[in-house]
Amino acid sequence: MSDVSATDGFGLANLPYGVFSTEGQAPRVGVRYGDRVLDLAAALDDPVFSEPTLNAFMSLGRAAWDDTRARVTELLSTQPDHPALIELSDVTLHLPIHVPDYVDFYASEHHASNVGRIFRPDAEPLLPNWKHMPVSYHGRASTVVVSGTDIVRPQGQHKAPDADAPTFGACQRLDVEVELGFVVGMGAELGAPVSGADFAEHVFGAVLLNDWSARDIQAWEYVPLGPHLGKSFATSISPWVVPLAALEAARTSTPPRTHDLLPYLQDGDDWALEIDLELDVNGAVLSRPPYAGMYYSGAQMLAHLTVNGARLNTGDLYGSGTVSGTQLEQRGSLLELSWGGKEPITLPDGSTRTFLEDGDIATIRGSFVGAGGERCSFGEVTGTIVPAR
Structure with a gap:
């Protein structure tokens, strides 16, 4: 009998979903258990798990998600060497969801304040609307990619502060953003807002997300309408979707507020999450942002996303925005x-970085304490920077 220890990050308290393929076989749905993947199509004999994305399964709703999780837990508890388990080293992992729509929020007060101080040193760090609603931008779903996909350095217009006109060329200030992404399972009709209280009925789970950013392109284009080409070239997500049921044990409350929220945003304060994140560049851990300090919860982001009646689709993805804490690290x-860019970062090999160089590998990892005190992992999302084309 195999022993899946409680410390490997992928025990029974976690059981994240992904899409995998084996040699000569089409992509299908699996659940990670230790260093193996449970082939759900084979184990549960259900054609919904033979699909190349999680969308068909997610569209079945909360009762089906809970039932499947219970069945998988029972199966692996009694048969930890089930014949439908495949070694992780023998599979290829794919983008787990088809993403119809993508939105990225800006929900960390510490990140937003830091950015304000960097770009507007003589003004208030936060703009007047920030503490009244979770600010966001509408991203590009077609460039959401799975972890391991190379990131081509984008090109575009950028303008130096002392220049009279913009120039065109490869981005010189390529950045990462450590984020959590929420995956919508059950959609909602056009014109039907979703309350934060119904978050768990609509959101299937969460992934690690890196919203790659071309800061020089972004700085020139974002006034007055916001980010576009500086963001739309790539967004990477982890291959494993941690179900919301696994994250229940990590729930906490959002930080104290200085402004009362409008009624539609008042539900969901109890959906902050204790998640430990880590940013690694070329094998060196540069920071460990704490997700628990996010000013707005995923439930409040969902309520704001739909309050105007915008349609919600199975597979829609929305990011938390960069996660930052109070400390430099x-x-x-x-x-x-x-x-x-004023304070270069020194890596263990003696080289320095202000932004990413070609060949750099950026990796985000995440974990949390699940049911029974078991440490659960999101795995990682990683990408290597390759030269502009």
Whole structure:
């Protein structure tokens, strides 16, 4: 009998979903258990798990999600060497969801304040609307990619502060953003807002997310309408979707507020999450941002996302925005860690970085304490920077 220890991050308290393939076989749905993947199509004999994404399964709703989790837990508890378990080293992992729509929020007060101090040193760090609603931008779903996908350095317009006109060329200030992404399972009709109280009925689970950012392109384009080409070239997510049921044990309350929220945002304060995150560049851990300090919860982000009646689709993805804490070693982007490029970061090999160079490998990891005190892992999301084309 195999022993899946409680410390490997993928025990019974976790059981994240992903999409995998084996040689000569089409992609299908699996659950990670230790260093193996349970082939759900084979183990549960249900065609919904033979699909190449999680969308068909997620669209079945909360009762089906809970039933499947209970069945998988029972199966692996009694048969930890089930014949449908495949070694992780023998599979290829794929983008786990088809993403119809993607939105990225800006929900960390510490990140937003740092960015304000960097770009507006003589003004208030936070803009007037920030503590009244979770600010966001509408991203590009077609460039969401799975961990391990190379990131091509983007090109675009950028303008130096002392230049009279913009120039065109490869991004020189390529950055990472340590984030959590929420995956919508059950959609909602056009014109039907979703309350934060119904978060768990609509959101299937969460992934690690890296919202790669071209800071020089972004700085020139974002006034007055916001980020576009500086963000839309790539967004990487981890291959494993941790179900919301596993994250129940990590629930906590959002930080104290200085402003009362409007009624539609008042539900969901109890959906903050105690998640430990880590940013690694070229094998060196640069920061450990704490997710628990996020000013807005995933439930409040969902309520704001739909309050105008916007349609919600199965597979929609929304990011938390960069996660940062109060300390230098808790900043979730190179923009903050190098303070806008003014304070280079020294890596263990003696080299320095303000932003990413070609060949750099950026990795985000995440974990939390699940049911029974078991340490649960999100795995990682990683990408290697390759030269502009």
